[in-house]
Amino acid sequence: MSTIAFIGLGHMGGPMAGNLVKAGHKVSAFDLSQPSKDAAAALGVGIAGSAKEAVADAEIVVTMLPAGKHVLGVWTDILPAVKPGTLLIDSSTIDVESARKAHALAAERGCLSLDAPVSGGVGGAQGATLTFMVGGSADAFKRGEPILSAMGKKVVHCGDAGNGQAAKICNNMILGISMIGVSEAFVLAEKLGLSHQALFDVASTSSGQCWSLTTYCPVPGPVPTSPANNDYKPGFASALMLKDLKLAQEAAQAAGASTPLGSAAAQVYGLHNAWGEGGTDFSGIIHLLRGRGNS
Ligand code: NAD
Numbered sequence: 001m002s003t004i005a006f007i008g009l010g011h012m013g014g015p016m017a018g019n020l021v022k023a024g025h026k027v028s029a030f031d032l033s034q035p036s037k038d039a040a041a042a043l044g045v046g047i048a049g050s051a052k053e054a055v056a057d058a059e060i061v062v063t064m065l066p067a068g069k070h071v072l073g074v075w076t077d078i079l080p081a082v083k084p085g086t087l088l089i090d091s092s093t094i095d096v097e098s099a100r101k102a103h104a105l106a107a108e109r110g111c112l113s114l115d116a117p118v119s120g121g122v123g124g125a126q127g128a129t130l131t132f133m134v135g136g137s138a139d140a141f142k143r144g145e146p147i148l149s150a151m152g153k154k155v156v157h158c159g160d161a162g163n164g165q166a167a168k169i170c171n172n173m174i175l176g177i178s179m180i181g182v183s184e185a186f187v188l189a190e191k192l193g194l195s196h197q198a199l200f201d202v203a204s205t206s207s208g209q210c211w212s213l214t215t216y217c218p219v220p221g222p223v224p225t226s227p228a229n230n231d232y233k234p235g236f237a238s239a240l241m242l243k244d245l246k247l248a249q250e251a252a253q254a255a256g257a258s259t260p261l262g263s264a265a266a267q268v269y270g271l272h273n274a275w276g277e278g279g280t281d282f283s284g285i286i287h288l289l290r291g292r293g294n295s
Pocket residue numbers: 007008009010011012013030031032033036051064065066067070073074091092093094118119120121122236237240243
């Protein structure tokens with residue numbers, strides 16, 4: 001049993017903190033939002049009066065916040081109150097540069113740290129089936145791995161500081177591009193008089209096979225559990241896809257990598273979200289590709 005502080009109890013953080021309680025850990029948590037605190041408290045999570053109060057006795061601190069500026073703000077605030085030797089884990093999806101800055105802040109205080117963003121969405125957070133992509137030293141990983149395992153089903157050490165975030169944005173860039181590709185193929189099939197099911201039956205067992213087709217198929221029918229069968233709800237919100245594609249573009253620019261399709265995917269999702277689709281599943285991009293009003 002470990003004493004864990006958890007900061008950021010939103011859609012993801014609340015159920016993740018709840019799973020740490022279920023695994024027998026003592027969790028002291030904080031969020032700025034009262035509804036988030038109430039929902040986490042209902043899962044048995046202890047609520048502290050402030051982030052600093054939450055971390056005071058912690059052996060491990062987990063943060064699950066919207067973006068890099070929030071993570072750097074919270075880590076700067078709590079580090080003076082954290083005991084040296086504490087392990088800090090950030091599971092938010094943030095830019096690689098901020099993640100590396102956060103590691104440096106922790107090191108200055110004599111703490112270990114990991115960047116450990118997740119894949120698997122709210123369902124994965126609730127069911128403790130997330131995949132964690134982890135960056136940081138071998139020592140930090142060894143200490144953090146059992147804690148992350150209580151919230152997920154797969155924990156992958158991707159290398160040094162920031163490499164968890166690097167793996168996350170590379171994966172989601174593949175996902176954003178592949179969903180547009182699959183959607184374009186369905187739109188072309190419709191124009192050519194080929195049924196959705198026929199395209200699915202061929203492509204899902206041929207070289208066009210990919211997760212966007214076989215798990216999140218953007219048309220209703222072939223994959224009954226895909227968000228397309230539920231009016232493109234809830235799934236993985238287009239706004240979050242755009243966030244991750246923008247992070248990939250920032251990283252590509254900083255690193256001098258050429259990612260023309262990643263850049264195009266960010267533009268396409270930007271347009272989709274500007275039409276008010278940020279809250280629906282990212283497979284709804286097929287509506288934009290058909291031409292709005294033709295869905
Ligand atoms: P969310 O907006 O539901 O939760 C964020 C929480 O952080 C909110 O409750 C907010 O009040 C709290 N917060 C913000 N600033 C704070 C501060 N200074 N101190 C304390 N609390 C603060 O977001 P989410 O959906 O839980 O996502 C969290 C992170 O996980 C994001 O980086 C997101 O990109 C990533 N992510 C989300 C999903 C998903 O499907 N929702 C999937 C994978 C990764």
